[in-house]
Amino acid sequence: MPDERLAAFRQILETAAGPDDILVSRFIAGQTAVGLAQQLLEIIRAWRTEAPGMTGAGLALALATARASPRPRPPQVVVSGPMSASVPARLTSGVAVEVIRSATTSLLIASFAAHGARDVVREVARAVDRGVQVDLLLEESTQATAAFAALPRGVRIWHRAEAVGVLHAKLIVADRHTALLGSANLTDRALSDNIELGVVLRDPHVVEPLIEHFHWLLTPENNVMRRA
Structure with missing residues (x-):
């Protein structure tokens, strides 16, 4: 996911009460890049299934932590x-x-x-x-x-x-x-x-x-x- 889109998504999540928050749905629906909306929907689906009680701020922090972790260089x-x-x-x-x-x-x-x-x-x-x-x-x-x-x-x-x-x-x-x-x-x-x-x-x-x-x-x- 592009860094600028991830940053914008995390900003929306900061105020989201849960995976079904209307602001989250609107943000995903407004994505025009190929495959990006589907990626975001997968994140929301996992949020709803695995940790429905977690706040949007918690998910934003988790995404920021994962992004900051060192990633191996591809073959x-x-x-x-x-x-x-x-x-x-x-x-x-x-x-x-x-x-x-x-x-x-x-x-x-x-x-x-x-x-x-x-x-x-x-x-x-x-x-x-x-x-x-x-x-x-x-x-x-x-x-x-x-x-x-x-x-x-x-x-x-x-x-x-x-x-x-x-x-x-x-x-x-x-x-x-x-x-x-x-x-x-x-x-x-x-x-x-x-x-x-x-x-x-x-x-x-x-x-x-x-x-x-x-x-x-x-x-x-x-x-x-x-x-x-």
Whole structure:
């Protein structure tokens, strides 16, 4: 709901005795923006059903509180290869560097293959220099470790502990707040030229369970991943 319409609605609510107040009905009937009247009717319906004894001033305060609460940023589409105007998107190469750069305490990166990707390797090295703990989960059969050979000491590299299956995930997680996941490996072609698709998640409520899953995979007792 637009901020100015919400402010006007809250002003009406301040003097409303209840959900059936005539001023509220008139305000809703006067809305011409597509879908806005229906949104307001849903609020009134919930008010009438869930808290009919609450005053309009109480509902206005509840709406103001909800509006002031931090809201997670929506997922962002990222692509490699040709870009169209159909979907707002950013290139994988730039977003990967941005996510790595945002890490302040921890960085978890998983990739099936790795080759070149100098900008990514450079940003990982800078993250190590500023004290970020880096975990690289790489597929051993693709010799992906070689791409990160120049990284400073302290980077933890992990491979699959068992011969069954491969590590095929592609993931970059900064701290517990931002995750880039998609189809692109950490190769020059995948980050820029191939047709790849991914998404950036910036909602900690979504990112935290994801990182907890990978921490479980790295726990030695679970015998899923091993240090290289």
